[in-house]
Amino acid sequence: MIKHTKPNAFYDTFTRKGPGQKTTHYCPGCGHGTVHKLIAEAIDEMGIKDQVIFCNPVGCTTFLHYYFDTGHVQCPHGRAPAVATGIKRTLDDSIVISYQGDGDLAGIGMAEIVHAANRGENIAVFFVNNAIYGMTGGQMAPTTLIGQETKTTPFGRDATRDGYPIRMSELLNTLTAPVFIERCSVGNATSTLKTRKAIKKAISNQKNRKGFSFVEILSPCPINWKMNAIDSRKWLIENLEKFYEVKNFRDVDTGIKSHGRFPFLDDKELFELLEVSAANEKKAQKQLKKIGEHKVKIAGFGGQGIMSVGVLLANCGKTAEFNTTWLPSYGAEMRGGTAYASIVISDETIGSPVVDKPDVLIAMNAPSLETFENDVEKGGIIIVNSSIVPKKVTRKDVKAYYVPATEMANNLGLTAAAAVIILAFYAKLTGVFPVDVLKEVLPLSIKNKKYVEVNQRAVDAGETFFNEYKE
Amino acid sequence: MKKLMKGNDAIVHGALLGGATHFFGYPITPASEIAQSGAYYFTKAGRTFLQAESELAAVNMILGSASAGARVMTASSSPGIALMGEGLSYLAGSNLPSVIVNIQRTGPGLGYIWPEQSDYNMVVKGGGNGIYKNIVLAPNSVQEMADFAYKAFELADKYRMTVMILSDAYIGQMMEPVSFPAKVLKSKRKDWSVYADAESRTNLISSIHMTKEALVDNVDNLLAKYKKLEEDIVEYEETSTDDAEHIVVAFGISSRVALTAIRTLRAQGIKIGLFRPKTLFPFPKKRLLEISKSLKSIISVELNEGQMADDIELAVQCSVPVKRLGWYGGVVPSVTELVDKIKKTI
Incomplete structure (x- = not known):
């Protein structure tokens, strides 16, 4: 039984509309007025007016806020399901209604509706399909029938040129997540009553946290169909309802839907999660060695742990209370064979993190030495992993050191520790920070704790090798 | 104690301490670590991370979440930011706050993943249709990635604007030691938001205006706000x-x-x-x-x-x-x- 009083979910006077505040802006015979009323009555019956937020689409129903006494967010063309997602993920208890036309939903917004449905967003989507663009004045919609004349198909929609009409309910019914999909019609009183039921079901699904509900409503557009109100309803029943089968496609109860939330952490817990201390603890300032700006480049094969040893070095610099930067090589060059990390350790503010002229080059493989030998500053240092680099340093204006690091690491039982051995050697050689700093930082940098001990032995091995090193 | 971290990770740390509760992301090199770090920390902290189906969807999820009063963000790199142009314009037209990070890469088109600063015009002058601006912050260190992300949400809420953190592939990828503020910032209730309750029921978030007077008024208000920014926040x-x-x-x-x-x-x-x-x-x-x-x-x-x-x-x-x-x-x-x-x- 359709009531003929104005639902409470509508404004009494449409003050937002401008002139004509007692009537809608819809054309005579348009289906939107009917659909609006069915939604407003459902909102009234469920007593949820305060919770409702409409996502106003682009099209004839951009102006939902003229009529519905609820919250509104006006969305870009086709994006209402994404906007609805944003609202719903922010306000669990809201009732979010995405009201969209066929151009909006099945044309420009195809991606947004499919993905919102696929995520099972707990929203209600009302899709008014009148097989034509209304607001822009009667152009072809994705749902325009074959042969149907519109302003952009003046000779009728031709499947070979324009493609076929899209059946959205059937398309969404291929997805797993939706709980309710029904195609309805406002072609006559009986079908309108069924539409009323479907609309209420979709909203109550949301209220009960069931998930994504989609109601497609076949609706007349007399002006753009170039018919009167009565003929347009007849055409709807004889043509649209014939191509777009009016039926329920899905009505399942998958239980209450939740998005698997973790508990909301308070401030203290948040600091713990981020592993940053809330209090600005003052540590005793360590005596800074005057080192100026000290630039290191570590280079080798991808997989030799070049990046992580670079991070270890930067962490040592940080722990020794210097300023420090670490910059990786990344992208295509990493796949080409030579990976390198640039590290700057300095007792002043660091300018460029790019190390083009290193004070120290650590060459873990032969291509690294070839590529970067000439870049090293005059009087600089080159440390070579002599286990796998057969070449000697040719420059006479730098100091070269040869550490058979891979061999030593193999003896310890962990090839990957080679770079750590060299780092210990480097620390002793340059004195930028004591080897103790390396020992302190190392356990914090290794994720798999079973490798801590062998890496500590690698530090010892590097230190011993330095103490016994003969130039 | 300072923490050694990548610029991209520092963004997420700063944002969470700055009161961000929602992150709608989409991966793109060299900004992907921000989405990855967001997926871990936002989720674990009981905040919301959601991977959108596109940058277009991400910025529209922001539009929804910001309308609902949240402190919300996304991060991308140049081509992704270009795709967000539509949403950026709607956010400005609707006076919505948001924080968007751009780890710039080379262009035009697909370009490549190395750093460039060639989005300056797109970002500083607006990027989408119509007369509008974003607040644009340009960090040059990992510390500033954290600091700017932290304060961006306050600025966005205060001026009801998009704050764009305009960075680049090097600042995003490099590591430096970072210290953090001791206070977690929080969003206050906004009288213009839709909260799905009686008090906010009549609120309308919209960028459409049906009279010339209202359109002129809206742009005049934006321009007045931008002028005030020149007095208030230049750094x-x-x-x-x-x-x-x-x-x-x-x-x-x-x-x-x-x-x-x-x-x-x-x-x-x-x-x-x-x-x-x-x-x-x-x-x-x-x-x-x-x-x-x-x-x-x-x-x-x-x-x-x-x-x-x-x-x-x-x-x-x-x-x-x-x-x-x-x-x-x-x-x-x-x-x-x-x-x-x-x-x-x-």
């Missing part, structure tokens, strides 16, 4: 500018290379300084004009063809020659190269 940093005859103007990674370059040049007896805008919109026009009077030249150093240089020229009103040193295609000049080029320029 810059000067190094060795006191007695300088020349200054380099640079932001982001360029300013880091430039800092070492001017130190080198000073050591050679050249009176040169560095002026670094931290806000690109509003641009530090006043201060540039003020200091330009005693200068022989200004050199704009950018990873593009000289986009910021146009703004410098406008700011100094032709009182001093503005020279352009630009690199692009992923090339970041070495200190040596920059020093040589500056010497030839001045």
Whole structure:
């Protein structure tokens, strides 16, 4: 039984509309007025007016806020399901209604509706399909029938040129997540009553946290169909309802839907999660060695742990209370064979993190030495992993050191520790920070704790090798 | 105790402490670590992370979440930001706050994943349709990635605007030690948001206006807000500018290379300084004009063809020659190269 009083979910006077505040802006015979009323009555019956937020689409129903006494967010063309997602993920208890036309939903917004449905967003989507663009004045919609004349198909929609009409309910019914999909019609009183039921079901699904509900409503557009109100309803029943089968496609109860939330952490817990201390603890300032700006480049094969040893070095610099930067090589060059990390350790503010002229080059493989030998500053240092680099340093204006690091690491039982051995050697050689700093930082940098001990032995091995090193 | 971390991770840390509760992301190199870090920390902290189906969807999820009063963010890189142009314009037209991070890469088109600063015009001038601006912050260190992300949400809420953190692939990918503030910031209830309750029921978030008067009014309000920003939030940093005859103007990674370059040049007896805008919109026009009077030249150093240089020229009103040193295609000049080029320029 359709009531003929104005639902409470509508404004009494449409003050937002401008002139004509007692009537809608819809054309005579348009289906939107009917659909609006069915939604407003459902909102009234469920007593949820305060919770409702409409996502106003682009099209004839951009102006939902003229009529519905609820919250509104006006969305870009086709994006209402994404906007609805944003609202719903922010306000669990809201009732979010995405009201969209066929151009909006099945044309420009195809991606947004499919993905919102696929995520099972707990929203209600009302899709008014009148097989034509209304607001822009009667152009072809994705749902325009074959042969149907519109302003952009003046000779009728031709499947070979324009493609076929899209059946959205059937398309969404291929997805797993939706709980309710029904195609309805406002072609006559009986079908309108069924539409009323479907609309209420979709909203109550949301209220009960069931998930994504989609109601497609076949609706007349007399002006753009170039018919009167009565003929347009007849055409709807004889043509649209014939191509777009009016039926329920899905009505399942998958239980209450939740998005698997973790508990909301308070401030203290948040600091713990981020592993940053809330209090600005003052540590005793360590005596800074005057080192100026000290630039290191570590280079080798991808997989030799070049990046992580670079991070270890930067962490040592940080722990020794210097300023420090670490910059990786990344992208295509990493796949080409030579990976390198640039590290700057300095007792002043660091300018460029790019190390083009290193004070120290650590060459873990032969291509690294070839590529970067000439870049090293005059009087600089080159440390070579002599286990796998057969070449000697040719420059006479730098100091070269040869550490058979891979061999030593193999003896310890962990090839990957080679770079750590060299780092210990480097620390002793340059004195930028004591080897103790390396020992302190190392356990914090290794994720798999079973490798801590062998890496500590690698530090010892590097230190011993330095103490016994003969130039 | 400072924590050594990547610029991209620092963004997420700063944002969470700055009160961000929602992150709608979409992966793209070299910004993906922000989405990855967001997926871990936002989720674990009981906040919301959701991977959208596109940048377009992400920015529209932001529109929804910001309408509902949340402190919300996303991060992307140049082509992804271009795709968000539609949403950026709607956010501005609807007076919505949001925080969007751009880890710039090379263009045009797909370009490549190396750093460039060629989104300056797109981001600083707007990016979408209509008359509008974003607040644009330009960090040049990992510390500033954290600091700017932290304060961005306050700025966004205060001015009801998008705050764009305009960074680049190097600042995003590099690691430095970072310290963090001791206070977690929180969003207050906003009288214009839709909260799905009786109090906010009549609120309308919209950028459509059906009369010329209302359209003019809306833009006038935006312009007044932008003018106020020039009084309120301009930030810059000067190094060795006191007695300088020349200054380099640079932001982001360029300013880091430039800092070492001017130190080198000073050591050679050249009176040169560095002026670094931290806000690109509003641009530090006043201060540039003020200091330009005693200068022989200004050199704009950018990873593009000289986009910021146009703004410098406008700011100094032709009182001093503005020279352009630009690199692009992923090339970041070495200190040596920059020093040589500056010497030839001045």
